Amino acid sequence: MLEIRKDPSAFPGIDAEALHRMMDEVSAFGGGPDGSMTRLTLSREDGLARDWLAAWFAQEGLRLEVDAIGNMYGFLDWAGKDAPCIMCGSHLDSQPNGGRFDGAYGVIAACSAIEAIRRRVAETGIKPKCNFVIVNWTNEEGARFQPSLLGSSVNSGEIDLDFALARRDGSGVSVAEALSEIGYAGEAARVVPDALIEIHIEGSAHLEKAGLRIGAFTRFWGAVKYRLAYLGRQAHTGPTPMAERQDALLAAAYLIAELRDMADKAGPDLHTSAARLEVYPNSPNVVPGETVMFIELRSGSAELLASAEAELKEKIETCAARAHTSFEVRSIDRRRAGEFDAGLIDLAEQTAKSLGQTVLRLDTIGGHDAVSMSAVTPAIVIGVPSVGGVIHHPTEFTTPEDRLLGTELLAGMLWRFCVDGNILKN
Template sequence: MNEQASPFHQTSAEAFLQDFHHVASIGATDRGGVERQAATDADRRTRDWFSEFARSRGWSVEVDGIGNVFATVEFVPGAPAILSGSHLDSQPRGGRFDGAYGVLASLHAAAEIQRRVEAGELAPKYNLIVVDWFNEEGSRFAPSIMGSSVFSGLMDRDEILAVRDSGGTTVREALEGIGYLGAARGPQQLAGYAEVHIEQGRILEREGVALGAVDSSWYTQKLDIEILGEQSHTGATAMADRRDALVGASRVTLLVRDICSEYPAEALVSSVGQITVEPNSPIVVNSRVHLVADLRANDPEIVRGARDALLERFRTVAEEERLEIVAKDFDVRPNRYYPREGVELQERVADSLGLGIRRIQTMAGHDSVALNTVTPSVMMFVPSVDGVSHCERELTRDEDLVNGLAALTRVVSEMLTGALDGVPYPGRPAVAVGA
């Protein structure tokens, strides 16, 4: 850690790391990860910890109608707010850094900023709110980035509350079950949003750079795919008579992967990330498979071209395997561009801290992408070891965590004094996409 650069006393950095590693024990797995899917008991326990951290410092806590939790540090009664945060839910057997780091860093940044304000070292014109967004991961309830998207008006609250998980439980029922379906509207006057997150890639680590200033997000779209065959006996049915939906799903899965090889290296990424098989019996040819395919690229035309090609190839599979394959567009998200002024603010802060920084894109979605549609937003990355994420061996070193905390604290301090006043959002691309 760069001792001269950090705005924290050593004890403050140690307190942050102690809290971070304590929260990582909630829902901990046996291989160093966490499992805290949205609105489970483990998710509740982290939310309870978040709320206690805030209330013990005199901050008010409220929960809105989609389960987002807001902790307000009031500096100027009645003034708009700067939001800072991320999410505490995780993927199944996921990593302990994804999302939770941004929430813990925001809490400790807010505590340090409060100390500075009370000491007369900072005179904010806005209030500060730390937020834990509901169901960013989208593993239990689809789609992802749920709480921040409802808050930002990108998704309808009533429709989202009716979404069911694989066991038939609705979002409303799950949130009521853990005591986190609130009635508050949440903050209505915003002056900006800031989020720090692990990169979930290896660019920063490979280049030896401490921070990444996110300037844009990739175009994303999913396909909801249903493959219908006919249930029959695995031993008694002749091979020629089988209409095996799982065989069709296997071919579809490989098609989704292989489409990437038809484009320049790393221009397109794709996967099948979820699969449901019915009836899923060891002696039955499967009659139905449900898949979710994910396509992402910086250039929307690449995604659209890949999608159209896949639909045509799915038709061929359906004919050859005597199946019905229905693929529907799902969760399409355009490129988003962060305000240039926010990127430049991060660069100034990094320079003042003596930390290296580079501009970077995010291929993954984040809550900041949704928030950037309603308020000027800043997104900052810290390095991920080996670029591994959504995995138990996900790792970011303590030194990098503290560097990101230091930078976030400075960025939010600047935003509280008006650094992004009047900045338009979302930002505009510096050059045409694909140029």
């Protein structure tokens, strides 16, 4: 059991005005008047947000490095080259017509926490025992380029750099081309810290329903993602007899219904979706000749995920036969299920207790960059409440009070490393 100071005054104080002001500033890049956010990775809006962050690093005296996949790192080198390095941060990219707080809050909270720690060190005169690095990961969302968690997965070694740079969006633009266009194709080496703490909005309503304000994700679900194409025969929707149609969209429709049935029968431990379709030629009076589906299976159980994938393969064939089409599986992406670091979970709970809060232990079903990084370093994701459980929507919201509390918790956890060094090895 990690021991922690019980006096909350020992923790760095967060400048609440600066925290909320920075959140507003970064929300201007891609933000709409209805609260929406469209800041797709490596877009013009993402480039502006990155420029804003780079300027903040320069203003605060942090050393900026950018790697070949565009991950941004702001280093606070003040404890010596042999001192442990603790990472915090998240991502600035968003979903199309998404919310303002998913990812971006984690980056802004990290900036505010490090700013507070620097003030506290100046006030106390202590000698820091660790270095810090704030990170902005590339393409966490996977909205423009697939797979998601692209930048962190390259950094952790789970995805090959050349493969990642060759991914193309719907317009045929590659990751490499997009990085060059906004000026963030760097050359820095991979960064493997001694620990990673990512703070994030919860993205569900468990905290709100429990009447609590801090969640620690202890387990992350695995995922299997298929890019599947049903191939039919393009034809006129008027004269072509129904019995002779080879309708690629119909095959996809059959499979969508089957995916929902799979989840209903499996219960709450399996989530399925087919949230994106690309229909060709996509004309109202043409039988679709090709439909591309983006399919996801998610579960915290590796065994359930494997059995669900086997069932999916059977249903893909059945639906193709039913609609008189063929099919191609064009890509498969996999993300393992696992657990976050027990020492960091313990630290989060003790820090929260010092702040008068109780931590709710949760699973994360959605992916986070800390999931990728957990393969190479101790990692954790901390959650603060999402009002109504809303995420990936313009009404996504976390109250200023909860954003401040989450940042105070992050600063408190980081402060322990600053004072005592790598406590995970003690």
